[in-house]
């Protein structure tokens with residue numbers, strides 16, 4: 001299993017080994033001991049899976065606020081996605097900056113993003129499925145979002161506001177600047 005820190009070092013790309021043979025391959029996609037040695041001892045309490053039928057589907061940018069902020073270990077098990085993690089930790093030197101990674105069923109690459117990051121993705125193929133582990137349970141009361149195409153984040157997406165497939169909720173998320181004036185603590189940071 002390979003670990004590669006990104007330009008925001010707390011966001012890590014994780015690529016498991018694949019043992020191929022004439023039948024296909026076998027891969028250990030998560031090991032608590034190896035993850036703990038290379039990233040840290042996190043307790044994953046919930047596994048999630050979502051299917052997005054259309055290419056150009058954007059889900060995000062989502063996060064849960066303290067005390068239910070979630071770390072996420074994300075992988076694509078069918079199709080392909082462009083995954084995005086935005087640093088929203090107060091006081092972080094990379095606040096408002098983001099990391100992008102192409103996760104596909106083919107490359108088996110995973111992204112670890114700790115609490116304090118907003119997460120989103122855009123599907124690059126139809127019928128793309130992601131599977132991800134989270135370090136706290138879902139809490140609708142703590143579920144928050146940031147507008148996927150917030151101009152101040154300047155995220156380069158492979159879709160436009162006209163072409164993106166979005167939930168009604170995600171069409172109406174606030175911009176990051178609007179959140180900063182909100183009283184709640186986003187997550188992490190000083």
Ligand SMILES: Cc1cn([C@H]2C[C@H](O)[C@@H](COP(=O)(O)OP(=O)(O)O[C@H]3O[C@H](C)C(=O)[C@H](O)[C@H]3O)O2)c(=O)[nH]c1=O
Pocket residue numbers: 048050059060062063072119120121137138167
């Ligand atoms: C996240 C979640 C949702 N739900 C229910 C709530 C809704 O009835 C339904 C769809 O929820 P939502 O539209 O928030 O699903 P996504 O747009 O895929 O949201 C996720 O997408 C981005 C990329 C993320 O990183 C988050 O994990 C999560 O926010 O599933 C649950 O029952 N449990 C859960 O953990």
